[in-house]
């Protein structure tokens with residue numbers, strides 16, 4: 001069975017990171033919480049899809065972050081985000097995945113912080129970065145949205161806020177399969193309220209046909225590993241599921257999931273055998 005792989009940003013600090021990571025080796029006082037994070041742009045490109053720990057963060061605001069209208073750019077000051085928030089998670093994700101390192105945040109509003117840029121994707125004045133928690137739209141901004149263990153956080157760049165927000169696709173597929181042998185995957189669509197329905201007629205990587213009325217499709221994988229996603233017109237591209245076609249013990253270490261840490265002491269629980277852990281402390 002493959003063991004989780006660890007990667008720390010600073011090599012010499014590796015031993016101490018392990019000590020911070022495993023409660024059996026050291027007494028740490030973690031203030032971070034593990035939750036899933038996905039960031040998707042309007043072209044269906046996934047900028048991040050990992051399990052990301054969230055905790056307190058300090059973030060610079062950006063005068064160019066004016067997607068909420070003229071004169072709404074950030075002050076340029078640094079802001080502190082406490083607790084385990086969706087914004088803290090996003091800020092910490094930049095340590096594990098450089099594609100989402102750059103954020104455009106505005107502090108122009110007295111009720112919270114607005115997000116205008118995630119990585120390369122900047123919200124136009126007609127759009128916004130849409131935030132969902134456990135498949136339903138958040139009623140609070142990112143700094144006020146508490147993230148709990150196991151939550152599923154989704155950011156999607158809406159290009160025109162006059163259009164209805166697209167449904168979010170969620171893919172369930174096995175992590176291991178026989179090479180060349182068909183298997184069934186299931187796709188669910190979640191609307192803005194988080195109500196679920198079978199996602200019919202959507203494409204799944206490696207499927208012989210779009211999903212049927214019950215949201216199911218038959219997929220065949222020939223390669224050693226393949227990442228499957230579901231996508232469709234006017235829908236938010238699903239999470240990725242990487243399927244390995246070898247015995248689990250022979251699957252590449254870390255193939256199934258990446259877990260991102262924070263720059264502080266974390267307690268990271270490796271649940272699945274094939275996870276890559278990007279411990280962030282010491283950076």
Ligand code: B12
Pocket residue numbers: 067068069072109111112113114115116125127128129130131132137138139140141142144161
């Ligand atoms: C219209 C609107 C939007 C539009 C703004 C479009 C535009 N450029 O005009 C869009 C669709 C972009 C939007 C987005 C969001 N919104 Co909004 N929005 C409103 C709404 C209905 C009216 C705002 C308004 O025009 N006020 C009148 C003008 C004169 O006052 P204003 O202060 O200048 O308005 C500006 C701000 O409200 C700002 N704004 C709008 N939403 C948000 C959200 C946050 C977190 C911030 C910092 C600023 C902000 O945009 C307005 C125009 O510049 C209010 C509800 C209300 N009745 O206030 C919710 C409201 C402000 N939004 C809210 C939320 C939660 C969001 C989202 C987080 C939703 C989501 N799940 O993605 C996102 C922001 C995500 C991000 N990227 O940070 C909450 C904020 C609650 C809180 N304390 O955090 C409110 C209060 C609705 C609610 N739940 O009751 N929103």
